[in-house]
Amino acid sequence: MTIYRRRLMTGLVGAAAIAGILGTVPAVAADEIVIGASLGRTGIYSTISKTTETSIDIAVREINAAGGINGRKIKLVKFDTAGDPKQAVVAVRKFARDDKALAVIGPFSSSEARVAFAAGEREKIVQIPNASSAPKLADRFSYAYRMTENEGLQFNRVLVTLKQKGMAIGSAAILYGTDDVVSKAVGLFIMKPLFAKNGVKLAKAPIGFETKAVDLSAQVTQLKGLKTDYIGLAGITPVAVRVLKEMRRQGITAPIIGGQIWADPEIVRQMGKDGEGAVFSAWFWYKRDDRSKEFTRKFVEENKKRGIDKPFPHHVDASAYDTVYLLKQVMEEQKITGDPAKVAEERTKIRDGLKTVVFNGVIGKICFESTGDAQLPGYVLTMKNSEWQLIGSHDSLPCKK
């Protein structure tokens, strides 16, 4: 009886193992095109990444309802990286080897893209992050593209717009995050020289803060007594909100100015009245045209169904939505079939198609530089009566090939 049981168990375990192995190899139907989505549903980017997922789902649902790509439905395969770079590598390998995906939307952040791009290059599969904007991440890889805009270009657009509108800045001070790659680059190497180039007098050397610091009183006290038109603020949204609140607590009333790091719809709620007069830029303006408004309506509605309350899309949400349609256009131009036998060949066709594509999305006109980074439009915005208002807009620059 014992031997029988043991054999039975061995048989069951063996069957389960075979079933498990088979289970990891999904059958790619001939009438499907597989696209991977590398998401940060959990972990540090979970809040914003959840709405990235909403945008992708809306686009996939629309495309499939309209007949798919070249007559084939999109099969979206998702992977939760939890914002962990190591998991982003696992994700791209799984998409390439197990799921036979033709392209990947994501990973979400620069820290993930930094390592996942190398893995994607080895697997020869395109990855398109929607929120990675740290400088020079994609240029060493041929399968890496980024649907984000250069921080320097966007901040310059802010200063140019203010000058054009007769709102030129006379003087400013800079507060920047010392422990965040993008914040530090923007504070020291973008804001400082661009203020100088545009004739803005810097009242004090840039003042740094730690992104995780709970108390920012020491930094803000150093601004006391300086009479500046604006305070240049380079920090991710949570710390930007804390800096602003501390400024107001200490009686510093100058409005803040920045690029696109804290161009987050949440600042309306989080900054409240303290954010009045803030000037910044984004690559998506939700009132740009009927398409943008329609996307915004669907986005807000879909998020409500998912229990998420977001007033309008973040520009990274718009990037995710446009990335799905961009892939559709490239796959149609390249006559992609989704045939499992031609996966490697079609992945490379998609890469090559992205080099020359010109796409019009809810963001605006989009093309890619030879570095893999997109050229996107710039919308210069201000906070007025707890709402975003458009001050000026800049078309996408032509792409250098």
Added chain:
Amino acid sequence: MASFIDSALTWIGSSKAGQCFADLDGKLDLLPQQTANGLMLGGVYVMVAVAFTLIIGMLNFLNFTVPALFMVGAVMMWASISGGFGSGADQVMAAIVGPGNQWILGIVVALVVVSLCSLVIERFTYRYMKARYGDATEHALPLVSSLGFLIIFEHVVITIWGSDSLTATSPFGNSSFYIASIQFSTPQVISLLVSLGFVFALSYMLRATRLGRALRSIAEKPDTAPLMGVEVGRIVPIVYVLAGLLCGIAGILFTLNYTTVDAYVGDTVATVAIAGMVIGGLGNVWGAVIGGLIVAMLQIYATHFCGAGVVKIPVWGLLLLILIFKPTGLFGHSAIGKGKF
């Protein structure tokens, strides 16, 4: 010699260290305000450092749930004043205490939740281990299980309210007052006074009450205390709840002052508070107070003179120096671990 000193000063002036001395007159002008800022920040660290030291002094383990309880207190207060429990709960709270006064109920909610969490933590980090292994304090298990609780609590908050910062509007606005030219935030001054008041009360309780004597007897000789009539099984949960209440109050005051919290805020505060506790002396309540104030002052002065990039060096540098030259901390006793109240 003079030329050597000149060269050294030139080198210092042109190096990174020289930044600390740049615009020295301007920096010295702001020193009184920065000192006030340091005192206010110290108020946050003091309560958390005392919570750590209470558990270490009594039970001889570093309780990693302290940051979690601080965060829970902070998040409960945020949820109470920002509608985080849902619009229905917010309306009920407003009906009870009046619109805009939800913070009053927030204090009650935060302290009740933190106390309940403390009891759950006690059961699974201490009592279960003691029942299973005879003496929980001799095992690393309470430390590891408290770390598990920290991660669970943080992710419960992320699951419910997300990973982004949770921002509230302070019911006290930006009210502040000036003494000479130094600005003091009214809520922060109240917080500091409340913190010190609680520490005074705790110190008095440990020194002069029956409960305090029982606590000290367990800290001195946990095996002998039951023979003296001390009910260890009833006293230890009180220690957990006391430490939890200190964390909860600190979290409540943090939300009312800084108005922005997130799931990881406890980690950020507690890391520095641990340094303060060690500098002050393990298991010494007043040592934790002094240590908490010292690390806050160091952070503020380092940021003011040398910038945020170096802020960790003086705090952790002092900690290392203290561990090398006076391992018991400034006010600690010779026996590390138990028995020092």
